[in-house]
Ligand SMILES: Nc1ncnc2c1ncn2[C@@H]1O[C@H](COP(=O)(O)OP(=O)(O)OP(=O)(O)O)[C@@H](O)[C@H]1O
């Protein structure tokens with residue numbers, strides 16, 4: 001069991017009459033990138049919300065670095081080293097880019113005081129390529145820059161586990177390629193990543209393993225190769241196998 005950063009065990013989530021997650025179970029080894037894919041409404045963001053303490057699961061439990069975190073709050077998890085980005089970006093519009101990222105450092109794993117938080121924020125802004133925009137208001141950024149800002153704020157918390165929710169959505173092909181390189185560079189730093197994504201060639205290129213959700217159920221888990229050739233995944237999500245293979249190769 002060593003080096004498992006996250007263990008999700010029999011997790012379900014019910015909203016009223018809707019079963020958004022049903023008995024989801026997986027182990028995530030430290031240092032990997034796990035892709036999380038599936039059709040719209042499959043429960044991907046809900047799974048992030050349950051892992052990240054936004055919602056308590058209706059059943060099941062979650063261990064983070066061996067510790068039961070099932071009923072931990074989001075801010076406690078941030079201190080423990082879990083950070084996430086949001087599918088719908090959430091910049092604090094009237095703060096500067098630098099201040100937005102400093103917040104991540106202040107409320108992250110090391111609870112940094114202001115001078116340190118600024119140092120961390122500038123370092124992370126450099127890393128994600130936003131350094132020259134540090135003093136702009138967050139609301140003045142375009143979509144691609146706001147995605148990078150989300151990522152920078154999460155990284156400033158110095159996480160050991162990073163949850164990325166559709167950081168490629170709305171980006172053009174060259175922005176996608178740039179972001180994929182950034183995600184790989186984050187993994188190189190030793191940060192474990194779960195990445196929700198609909199851009200197939202990118203997620204297949206970057207993931208060590210993938211999990212596929214459909215109507216809240218985990219219908220497959222495996223390497224990119226295994227996933228694109230899995231008949232149930234093709235039926236539920238990828239469509240025609242030839243199209244799936246072409247999607248995968250687009251980037252190569
Ligand atoms: N707070 C909530 N209250 C009620 N229903 C919810 C809530 N959050 C999510 N849902 C429902 O749970 C289901 C799963 O939603 P979720 O956002 O997790 O899907 P997703 O896989 O992230 O989809 P997408 O690819 O479109 O982002 C959907 O039917 C959604 O309407």
Ligand SMILES: [Mg+2]
Nearest residue numbers: 044045046087
């Ligand atoms: Mg979602």
